[in-house]
Amino acid sequence: MTRLNRNERLADSGEKYVKLRSLLQHLIDIGHPYAARMAERGLRPEHLGNREDLASFPTTTKYDLLSGYPFGWFAREKRDIVRIHATSGATGKPALIAYTADDVRMWSENMAWCMGLSGVCENDVVQVSYGYGLFTGGFGVHDGAGVLGAMVVPISGGFTDRQIAIMKDIGATVLACTPSYALRIAENLEGRDTDGIKLRLGFFGAEAWSDELRAFLERALGIKALDMYGLGEAMGPGVSAECLEQNGLHISDDFIAEVVDPATLERVDDGEEGELVLTSWNRQAFPVIRYRTRDLASLLTEPCPCGEPTPRMSRVRGRSDDMLIFRGINVFPKQIEAAILGVSGLTANFRITVCKTRGLQDLSIVCERSAESKPEDIDAMTRALKKSISNSTGASIPFEIAEPGSVPRLDGKSSRILKK
């Protein structure tokens, strides 16, 4: 893959559509599921000449990707794929995301660009406290910081006392983690000796977080706290990030971003909130064409004082589907239902309470034991449910097992999700 210099690419955005047309032709040649979608609408690659034309192409959803599990939406042979990540599915299986060597390079360069917007360089020590694994956070920041020549500390999440000790000993200047974990670190530091903490920047994302939490983290950690956005389906973090102006997130030139009304799928005006839809034009193994992120945001077109000319998006305000995010982990109500039904003695009646704790989404579950179960079985049910929720969602969501009949019944219109 020849990579054009980022500014050259901006100057010649027509080139993106040339690349996109050859990508669509490739999808037709290999019998990719998106080609069938285009055929249903009588669309061919030559119908895509510019951004306006893109609006008539079919959108894709997480459910499409899940329906092809494991390899159905891959656009390259398995032998060309050098990395797999995954993002949570609505039920059981995740969506697998594939990368060729060029894709990994492009992702790393994107992440380097995102962090470079706020001046991260070879003098920085980047503590990567995002999880490493199928989740894209850890590896994404790791590789991007590596491109910038920074010293990378791949510590992952957890063991907060050790994190803080290492952060001090090696003089980390940049912290990258979920805002929930940054809050944990900040709370841990409260009332303790902060000598030796040299942090100046934080890159926080993977879940929505408020301006109030930003102010708290900036004060508590002595940093500029920056928002970083991305999703596994579209490569991982690095789709967009804030610069030091904290004035919206600059969108990587490797994506064409649209914002649509989630009900009609019509494009909304710039500045108006809707669902973010992303198209990648140079990803090889797992291209996304008009992928519905379900994230609610708006496009910002007025120039940013930092001088970077890319379009920007607002911070993500929420989701247009029922996906919840608990400490950076995506959770669907169906996964919780499956976890509860996997424990004998529990009924299918449950409630998920969603509230905000210090500007972050917090979840708790109330379910109930069946009339046939015995009170003395509650301890065993609690142990089993803890395991079952963790297996099904990957998260340790707090729960309570209530008495038979105590969870309010649904009347067909109300939701299992109670927002406070």
Ligand code: DLL
């Ligand atoms: O969360 C990738 C990521 C890692 C982004 C590290 C930023 C930093 P997924 O696990 O696939 O990927 O979850 C993607 O998380 O559709 C949003 O709903 C939410 N999300 C991600 N970043 C933000 C953010 C990673 N900055 C889903 N603000 C997305 C609000 C975010 N929500």
